[in-house]
Amino acid sequence: MNLAIWKRLVNTPYGVALGSCILLQGFLMAIVNPILPIVISNRIGLDKSGVTTFYLVNTLIGVVITLGTGYLSDGTIARYKLVMIGGIVGALGYFGIGVAVLPPHAYIAGPLMVGLSVLFPQLFAVAKSGLVAGWEREAQVMGITALRTLFSLGFIFGTALSSILARVMDFQAIFFLVSGGIILLTLYAAWVLHRIEAHIAHQAAQSVTTDSTPRTLSITLPLYALIVPLIAIIVLQGADSTRIAYLALIMFQLFQDASIAPLMFGIAATVELFMMSFLAYLSSKFGEKKVIAAGSLVGAVYYFIMASTQSLPVMYATQVLYAVFVAALLGVAMAYIQNLLAHRAGMGGSLYVAVLNLGSLVGILSPLLVTGYDQKIFVIPAILCVVGAVLLLVGDRTAQIEKRLLEASQPVS
Secondary structure, eight states: OOHHHHHHHHHSTTHHHHHHHHHHHHHHHHHHTTTHHHIIIIISOOOHHHHHHHHHHHHHHHHHHHHHHHHHHTTTSOHHHHHHHHHHHHHHHHHHHHHOOSHHHHHHHHHHHGGGGGHHHHHHHHIIIIISTTSOHHHHHHHHHHHHHHHHHHHHHHHHHHHHHHHHSOHHHHHHHHHHHHHHHHHHHHHHHHHHHHHHHHHHHHHHHHOOSOOOOOOOOOHHHHHHHHHHHHHHHHHHHHHHHHHHHHHHHHHOOTTHHHHHHHHHHHHHHHHHHHHHHHHHHHOHHHHHHHHHHHHHHHHHHHHHOOOHHHHHHTHHHHHHHHHIIIIIHHHHHHHHTTTOHHHHHHHHHHHHHHHHHHHHHGGGGSSTTOGGGGHHHHHHHHHHHHIIIIIOOHHHHHHHHHHHHSOOO
């Protein structure tokens, strides 16, 4: 871990408060995410096509919500108001899953759960536009990635608690507890965002009246330059979402133990915590694109192993490989996409989440090619990891386009 970056974040106004919001969201999500597929399948009664429909509908709604709120958050509606509305709706959705006993109940509660998706991109939008706005580009990547590791840290504690609660508590009670936690987090996050936005506005007003230093030329990349890198991240997220949606079901079918998947999630999150900082350092030296591509190839190895072994110790051990992949996808890739849209922090964070949601469609639909919950499902994300890496290494030309635009914008002497 880069202690200098952490010290810089801690000493930045509202850095600790914003970081605690990110950590708490990771904690709450980790409690329910590993058991959600089991609840909707075994308790509520959704078959494989029903599980697919559930995630598909939620994902499509999530894309609309994140892009819409991302657009609105860049100067139209205050971020804390969007977070307040989304969080309350999300809490109702998690409560609804807790009381659901029939498939229609799940289809009603599921879209409400998506309301919580507003929080994550808005937290990182203010991080980009406020906390690390004045930092060097390399330091910004490491700062954003460091904040993202807090989500992983919360995930570690959350999965550990999820594994315990799955053994000693009814699933319904777990969702009730998380719903209450979301309400508290929403209120706290809205207060933090309100204070940070006021701080940013105050600094901007001071800058207008006192700062006379020349500004660095900013280039807005054209839309066509973003297509290939965004498709690459969509493909890679498709690989990751297959694991998210089906790992718990496959492990439960193989071993008849609901606590195995949460432990796997926890192992991966623990290693991910350290890998994110390391990969952020590497990206500052070699570039985000190369680091993401390398992590994707490691992910391909992980999925091939998971598709070919039924040894539980081996499966636990390979979660380390998955941690490398997900640290690149969820940590470095966030800073990568935000830098592609550096002029719009709200849309940058929301576009990242929307791209992940679109990628989730790939991961949700592709396993339909395999009958039941067979572990051969993992061959599909292995192939997707390779495709995503190739797209980034061969097809991403954003650096070249940005250089050309900068050269063209220079005044002729």
